[in-house]
Amino acid sequence: MLSLWKATYWTTFILTWLFLPLLESYYTSGYYQGWERLRDAVNKNLKFQLVMFVVLIASVIYLWLEVGLLMAHVKQLAIALSHIYALIMALWLMGHGLVAIPRRFWLSSTSINNLNNVYLHLPRLVDNLEDSKLLLKEDCLKVMVLQRYYADEFIEYRDWILDLYNRIPPELTSQTLRFITLENSQINQSEITKDFMRKLRSLFNANLNSYVAYKSEYTKSIDEAIYWEDVTQGNGQVQFRNNRRLMISSRFTYIYFYYIRPWICRGYAVVLMALSVIMVESEILHSTKLSLVNFLLTKTTNSGVTQFLYCFLFFGFMIIAALDSLTQLKVFNMYHLVRSKSDVVSVCFYATYTARLTIPLSYNFLNLFVSRDSVFEDWYGKSVMLTGLFSILNNWLPRLIIIPLTLTMFNIYEKIKQRFGFSADLLLDDSEIEYSTDIEHGQATRNNLMIEAKRIVERELMRSESRDNRDNSNLLRPYSFTDAANINYERNRLEFHNSLSFTKDNNAKTAGGPVSERSISTLPLAQSTIKSEPPVSTLSPLSSSSQSTGSSQRSTRTTSKALRDHFDTNYKRDKGYTTNIHSIGNKYAFSKSQEQLNALADHITVNEQEDQPWIMTPSGFKFSIYGWPISRVTLIQTLPFCASAVTVPRQQTQS
Numbered sequence: 309m310l311s312l313w314k315a316t317y318w319t320t321f322i323l324t325w326l327f328l329p330l331l332e333s334y335y336t337s338g339y340y341q342g343w344e345r346l347r348d349a350v351n352k353n354l355k356f357q358l359v360m361f362v363v364l365i366a367s368v369i370y371l372w373l374e375v376g377l378l379m380a381h382v383k384q385l386a387i388a389l390s391h392i393y394a395l396i397m398a399l400w401l402m403g404h405g406l407v408a409i410p411r412r413f414w415l416s417s418t419s420i421n422n423l424n425n426v427y428l429h430l431p432r433l434v435d436n437l438e439d440s441k442l443l444l445k446e447d448c449l450k451v452m453v454l455q456r457y458y459a460d461e462f463i464e465y466r467d468w469i470l471d472l473y474n475r476i477p478p479e480l481t482s483q484t485l486r487f488i489t490l491e492n493s494q495i496n497q498s499e500i501t502k503d504f505m506r507k508l509r510s511l512f513n514a515n516l517n518s519y520v521a522y523k524s525e526y527t528k529s530i531d532e533a534i535y536w537e538d539v540t541q542g543n544g545q546v547q548f549r550n551n552r553r554l555m556i557s558s559r560f561t562y563i564y565f566y567y568i569r570p571w572i573c574r575g576y577a578v579v580l581m582a583l584s585v586i587m588v589e590s591e592i593l594h595s596t597k598l599s600l601v602n603f604l605l606t607k608t609t610n611s612g613v614t615q616f617l618y619c620f621l622f623f624g625f626m627i628i629a630a631l632d633s634l635t636q637l638k639v640f641n642m643y644h645l646v647r648s649k650s651d652v653v654s655v656c657f658y659a660t661y662t663a664r665l666t667i668p669l670s671y672n673f674l675n676l677f678v679s680r681d682s683v684f685e686d687w688y689g690k691s692v693m694l695t696g697l698f699s700i701l702n703n704w705l706p707r708l709i710i711i712p713l714t715l716t717m718f719n720i721y722e723k724i725k726q727r728f729g730f731s732a733d734l735l736l737d738d739s740e741i742e743y744s745t746d747i748e749h750g751q752a753t754r755n756n757l758m759i760e761a762k763r764i765v766e767r768e769l770m771r772s773e774s775r776d777n778r779d780n781s782n783l784l785r786p787y788s789f790t791d792a793a794n795i796n797y798e799r800n801r802l803e804f805h806n807s808l809s810f811t812k813d814n815n816a817k818t819a820g821g822p823v824s825e826r827s828i829s830t831l832p833l834a835q836s837t838i839k840s841e842p843p844v845s846t847l848s849p850l851s852s853s854s855q856s857t858g859s860s861q862r863s864t865r866t867t868s869k870a871l872r873d874h875f876d877t878n879y880k881r882d883k884g885y886t887t888n889i890h891s892i893g894n895k896y897a898f899s900k901s902q903e904q905l906n907a908l909a910d911h912i913t914v915n916e917q918e919d920q921p922w923i924m925t926p927s928g929f930k931f932s933i934y935g936w937p938i939s940r941v942t943l944i945q946t947l948p949f950c951a952s953a954v955t956v957p958r959q960q961t962q963s
Contacts, residue, residue: 309683317667317688321390324664325360329353332656338510340468363389374695387691388698395668395705397661398630399591401637402669403712405629406584408636410577417573419565423536427761428754430529434764436641437522441480444515448476448484450508453495456488461497468505472512477519514642517651521644533765539565549769583625588713590676591706601676623673630665634658672706 333349364386371377371385415421455473459466476484531550538548545558546565555561590601597603601622608614635645635658643654671688674680680689693699715721 310687313684313687317387320663320667321387324660325390326353328656328660328663329356332653332660335652335656336510336513338506338508338513340471340505340509370697371695374697381694384691384694387688388694390664391668391671391692392698392701392705394664395672395702398665398669398672399705399709400712401633401665402587402626402630403709404636404716405631405633406587407713407716409629409632410580410584413573413577413580417570417577419536419539423533423540424754424758426529426533426536427758430526430533430761430764431757433522433526433529437519437526440515440518440522444477444512444519445480445484447508447512447515448480449487450495451476451512452481452484452488454500458495458497458500462500465500465502465505468509472509475512475516477516513651517644517653518641520649520651521646521654524646524649525644530765530768533761534769537765580625583622584629587622587626587629588709591672591709594676594706595678595703597678599676599678602678605677619673622676623670626669626673627666630669631662634661634665675702675706 330349330353333352334345337345337348337352339345339348367385367389368377368382371381375381415425451469451472454465454469459469462469534550535548535552538550539546542558542562542565544562546554546561547558548554555564586600590599593599601618605615605618608618643657644650645654645658667688671684671692674682674685674689692702
């Protein structure tokens with residue numbers, strides 16, 4: 309048994325003082341390569357271990373003066389120092405939990421108190437979320453600028469940059485893209501060094517972990533607010549909006565929340581309050597016959613099962629009280645426990661202190677009894693009672709549990725925070741705003757926070773309904789943009805050629821000259837509204853094979869001749885000009901895919917600045933557009949008209 313205790317203790321000692329701090333520093337390091345991060349973690353821990361070594365040297369000098377210096381004494385000294393440090397923190401956290409846990413259950417007995425607690429917590433949480441989001445967006449902007457402008461230039465940092473870029477949350481990518489320009493990036497080429505990348509990665513990781521934690525907590529708080537709103541607004545029945553299951557029926561759910569649950573929570577709070585009183589009394593009068601824990605266990609010496617249940621109850625409550633307070637401890641908002649999304653750094657921190665507090669609390673539980681003869685006491689007790697100073701600390705530190713208990717009971721933490729202007733809580737739940745001694749100011753603050761929280765919940769409900777409507781709209785029948793574009797293209801092509809032929813015939817009759825630029829410029833444009841007509845699969849590009857009969861061929865021949873005369877007269881172009889346009893027309897304009905229509909848009913020049921906007925083809929031919937606001941959408945819809953106006957079949961051009 310002694311070997312098992314020693315193996316357990318030294319394993320825990322190595323984990324909490326060497327391995328877990330090293331692992332935490334490894335993941336907080338900003339370097340990209342693993343060996344560089346390990347080296348950085350070792351350097352950081354060496355600084356911490358150097359401080360511990362200075363404390364150890366001072367303690368060794370005291371030990372040498374007190375009891376002499378032996379090798380066994382040095383090992384016991386290390387155990388005693390670790391025990392005193394962890395015992396102080398364990399007792400402080402436990403003192404807070406012994407008051408906070410029963411009070412939390414008592415206040416949560418009614419549904420309206422739970423709803424108010426969420427309301428009071430929500431506005432502060434939104435502020436923290438927005439602050440973390442703003443900090444993360446600044447880092448994301450730097451990362452995206454590096455990825456766009458410098459990733460290919462700095463090859464040694466390319467993987468570093470891409471790793472950060474791939475970890476940017478999708479919801480922040482679109483919000484940050486519009487701010488990306490080389491001018492506003494505030495990143496000079498000379499600044500991009502290994503130290504710059506290390507600091508950026510370390511800050512990015514910290515802000516990303518904080519943002520994920522606050523976002524998860526915000527989502528959870530919104531769900532809780534909706535849940536308790538549904539409970540409090542029930543009139544004889546309860547109906548949940550967030551897909552929570554009812555208890556048997558809506559009527560029984562209403563009875564449970566209004567008549568059964570309050571008594572269960574209050575009864576549980578009374579039991580926990582009684583346990584807290586027993587634990588506080590036993591800590592103050594530990595190692596004496598007046599200790600209630602000692603009295604209860606000595607009266608059940610004939611029943612081993614009863615003694616085990618008593619020990620399990622009291623020691624379990626001590627551990628739960630300390631660990632519950634540990635989760636409420638805010639260390640500069642650096643560490644967050646999030647369900648299924650906790651970051652490695654926070655997990656290492658809480659794992660370190662969970663293991664570090666367990667063994668000192670175990671020995672403190674033994675100190676509650678008058679007789680504590682055991683293997684653990686024979687080995688561990690001799691180490692922590694090595695000198696007179698350590699004996700005094702072990703005897704009096706448990707009695708000082710009354711200090712954190714009083715601070716929590718009378719909400720002195722809140723008064724200290726207001727007195728010194730601290731913006732963050734130390735060991736406070738956000739619900740403790742309700743216990744402010746300034747009644748008038750506290751009531752006004754609560755009312756403002758609750759009004760703001762209700763607006764936040766209503767806004768989230770509207771967003772949720774909007775998302776649901778968009779999801780439902782996706783269930784409608786699919787609409788083919790490709791078929792609609794093909795239909796629009798064929799209709800506009802025919803309308804253009806018919807109008808061009810009609811205009812040429814009228815000009816020939818009146819003036820006998822070629823088609824003027826004004827006549828081409830004022831031709832009917834494509835309509836912006838796409839009608840749902842069946843696809844026209846029989847239509848094809850203008851060519852000698854597809855337009856071989858009747859008036860269609862005469863119209864095509866007339867169109868091509870009018871365009872050639874117009875080019876030769878007004879623009880002094882040769883036959884190669886129309887041939888070049890013809891190639892582009894066959895490749896894009898007569899295509900049956902939206903992708904190729906988009907490709908043609910990239911080859912078209914659009915002028916929106918003049919009073920008379922125009923479109924220019926790659927070869928320089930202009931088309932005026934009157935009364936039509938240009939955009940990429942309308943430009944794609946106009947492309948069939950533009951391409952048809954300058955597309956002349958090759959065979960007819962050569963003739």
